[in-house]
Amino acid sequence: MNLEKIAIVDTHTHLFPTRGVGKRVLEKIKKTYGVPYYCTGSPEELTETMKKAGVTYAVVMNQAAANKEAMNWLVSGNFFVCAYARKHPELLPAIGLDKGMKRNPLEEINHKLKWGVQAVKLHPVAQEFYVNDRTMFPIYQKCEKVNLPIIFHCGKMMIEGLPGYAHPELFSDVLKSFPKLRVVLAHLGGGFWKEVIKLADTFPETVYFDTAIALSGASIPSFLSLTDTQAVEMIRKIGVQRVMFGSDFPWINPKNDIERIKKLHLTDNEKRMILSENAKKFFGIQ
Numbered sequence: 001m002n003l004e005k006i007a008i009v010d011t012h013t014h015l016f017p018t019r020g021v022g023k024r025v026l027e028k029i030k031k032t033y034g035v036p037y038y039c040t041g042s043p044e045e046l047t048e049t050m051k052k053a054g055v056t057y058a059v060v061m062n063q064a065a066a067n068k069e070a071m072n073w074l075v076s077g078n079f080f081v082c083a084y085a086r087k088h089p090e091l092l093p094a095i096g097l098d099k100g101m102k103r104n105p106l107e108e109i110n111h112k113l114k115w116g117v118q119a120v121k122l123h124p125v126a127q128e129f130y131v132n133d134r135t136m137f138p139i140y141q142k143c144e145k146v147n148l149p150i151i152f153h154c155g156k157m158m159i160e161g162l163p164g165y166a167h168p169e170l171f172s173d174v175l176k177s178f179p180k181l182r183v184v185l186a187h188l189g190g191g192f193w194k195e196v197i198k199l200a201d202t203f204p205e206t207v208y209f210d211t212a213i214a215l216s217g218a219s220i221p222s223f224l225s226l227t228d229t230q231a232v233e234m235i236r237k238i239g240v241q242r243v244m245f246g247s248d249f250p251w252i253n254p255k256n257d258i259e260r261i262k263k264l265h266l267t268d269n270e271k272r273m274i275l276s277e278n279a280k281k282f283f284g285i286q
Helices: 019-033 043-053 068-087 105-113 134-145 168-177 193-202 228-238 254-263 268-283
Strands: 008-014 055-061 091-096 119-122 150-152 183-185 207-210
Touching: 008 043, 008 254, 008 268, 043 055, 043 254, 055 068, 055 119, 055 268, 068 091, 068 105, 091 105, 105 134, 119 134, 134 168, 168 183, 168 193, 193 207, 193 228, 254 268
Parallel strands: 008 055, 055 091, 091 119, 119 150, 150 183, 183 207
Antiparallel strands: none
């Protein structure tokens, strides 16, 4: 099988309207969490990066955070990713939601459904809420009702010692309460490998995973990344049909991650599923 001819889908990218906006946000995150970045996440940089990496489709996210500037930008940022993706069919928009945003989150979902939103992105650590916080349940219920998947940050951040807002064990309450809610847990669980395998076994139908950071070709803390042997073992324990490639652009250059996945001791069919087919099926890409 020729892996060079598949339509690679990057299910985890972040998009900013300009290089200036992107740099301001990324520098603040770098200062807070010590996370370096590959580029500023502008539309021009994303297009160029996708072309060089051989990526055909990308999920582009807007994301909330627990600060006034981010909250003020949230609704506008959601509109930006949806409006930009409408003109670029290779992009699938994912909006951020928060209880403290200017528009009611449920109304925001209704509004952005008209603009072609494909997913919701929630980052419990950056937004400072526990995944199983009951005040978030109306958002989960709404997403389940309209069949809108939620992409959750899952696990640790680049530095340890932060509250366990996104610990995999907390997702059980949510998945039991909303059995038809489609969920993507980012970063393959973000360092909580055993707990994620248990969660995957318990909820085999609705939970998917992306590889962002966990299978990175970049230099990152060892507690967030897997060795090649560990990666193959974990992917197969979770179920290769539930794992989707994600890079975490603009922090990560997807080209390096794709090259690493292609070199793993997986079959060509398994690599095709991770890089392309699983995401196409999950997001309904034709």
